[in-house]
Amino acid sequence: MPIQLAGSTVANILEIETATKAARVxxxxxxxxxxxxxxxxxxxxxxxxxxxxxxxxxxxxxxxxTRFAALKKVLISAGNNGTAFTAGAITFNIFFxxxxxxxxxxxxxxxxxxNGNKLRTSMGTTLLxxxxxSNTAALTAGTRTLDAxxxxxxxxxxxxxxxxPLIAPxxxxxxxxxxxxxVFAQNEGFVIQxxxxxxxxxxxxxxxxxxxxxxxxx
Amino acid sequence: xxxxxTIQFTGFANNTLPEVETSPLGMRVxxxxxxxxxxxxxxxxxxxxxxxAVAPGATVLSFVNRNSDILIRPKKIQMAYALGAVGxxxxxxxxxxxxxxxxSQYVSGVDTLTANLIPAALRSGKFRSGxxxxxxxxxxxxxxxLITGLTAGLSGGSNTxxxxxxxxxxxxxxxxxxxxxxPFALWDTAMGDDIIELQDGSGIVVSTASASANxxxxxxxxxxxxxxxxL
Numbered sequence: 366m367p368i369q370l371a372g373s374t375v376a377n378i379l380e381i382e383t384a385t386k387a388a389r390v391x392x393x394x395x396x397x398x399x400x401x402x403x404x405x406x407x408x409x410x411x412x413x414x415x416x417x418x419x420x421x422x423x424x425x426x427x428x429x430x431t432r433f434a435a436l437k438k439v440l441i442s443a444g445n446n447g448t449a450f451t452a453g454a455i456t457f458n459i460f461f462x463x464x465x466x467x468x469x470x471x472x473x474x475x476x477x478x479x480n481g482n483k484l485r486t487s488m489g490t491t492l493l494x495x496x497x498x499s500n501t502a503a504l505t506a507g508t509r510t511l512d513a514x515x516x517x518x519x520x521x522x523x524x525x526x527x528x529x530p531l532i533a534p535x536x537x538x539x540x541x542x543x544x545x546x547x548v549f550a551q552n553e554g555f556v557i558q559x560x561x562x563x564x565x566x567x568x569x570x571x572x573x574x575x576x577x578x579x580x581x582x583x
Numbered sequence: 584x585x586x587x588x589t590i591q592f593t594g595f596a597n598n599t600l601p602e603v604e605t606s607p608l609g610m611r612v613x614x615x616x617x618x619x620x621x622x623x624x625x626x627x628x629x630x631x632x633x634x635x636a637v638a639p640g641a642t643v644l645s646f647v648n649r650n651s652d653i654l655i656r657p658k659k660i661q662m663a664y665a666l667g668a669v670g671x672x673x674x675x676x677x678x679x680x681x682x683x684x685x686x687s688q689y690v691s692g693v694d695t696l697t698a699n700l701i702p703a704a705l706r707s708g709k710f711r712s713g714x715x716x717x718x719x720x721x722x723x724x725x726x727x728x729l730i731t732g733l734t735a736g737l738s739g740g741s742n743t744x745x746x747x748x749x750x751x752x753x754x755x756x757x758x759x760x761x762x763x764x765x766p767f768a769l770w771d772t773a774m775g776d777d778i779i780e781l782q783d784g785s786g787i788v789v790s791t792a793s794a795s796a797n798x799x800x801x802x803x804x805x806x807x808x809x810x811x812x813x814l
Contacts, residue, residue: 367591381594386602387611402777406751408676444755485780528757542775570751
């Protein structure tokens, strides 16, 4: 004899579609527990021409000794405003950084405090250690070890016309529902590097979204 | 080889047995929207608005929850820009900020065309007519207010805006008249993603920066109002 499945509220019985014989489900965000979920975004100033190859332009470091950060999404965009580039290829790479003993420096610190960048005000203040973005030049690399290969990469090209977009808003890393996120323990994080053609001035933005957890169980 | 007993379960109202596919033996499911509650002030809504002559750094949208009985959850914010007959080389950063501790919301400044879309227009944005059909305007107090500057920016009210945005998008256009910035998502919540949850006194604002005085921007926002007990 078939049984019925009841929820925590016993009167709520799972329904099955009549035609397709499919069980109904709703998809919810993962329970964030006692900490919280955060989204942090920023744009650079007008970055000067002549950036070195693979220049660090965004850095994010997790330093908490006991808790974890699960990175869900890194979204970037960039545009050429001001002086046109020499036509050529552009590349943005995101690297997993391990063994931080000194954070990157320079640029603009964008480390949230207080209620800053919580997706719900009742969440805890972020435990993030450092976050920064370039202003008009590359960041100064701290002491950390980047993986040999990036975990995300975007390559595009640009024509020699001022005002041309470099990268339309695009995820450089994204863990969708059911995907394995990038999980950072103490002194781990990520770095975004840029390689662009000569002569052009440009603006870059990045948005990082992460969850802070007392433990991560896959 | 061990043998196992089997059970079947049936649905709530129609006594239908769920099916398991022959290969790869997966159970069929349908994905339903999350329950927003049974009270008439809950539901899902969308608005599309446009602003003209966007000023540098202007706040063009303010959206605040002033109701302690509900959460407001912005799911998607999509924007697009268009240049008019006069071309201009511009760089635009569009930002989405959280605001908290709202004592008074953003208000209109010198812009006499600033529009508060609440409450009359809100009733037209519902996704199902039955959601608020029997509720009077005063009971529909979730979004207070949804304000847009139609030809200029808004003036800040008494609230605390986060130092850093939760989303920022760079767009640029060439100096060719008629150039456009294609639609882009300033915020987009996919299935299973974490969600912005606006408690009483919290809100979001959208601000843009532009060097051009002849841009038109369109903005679409989709949000729902939910019973916190259901989360």
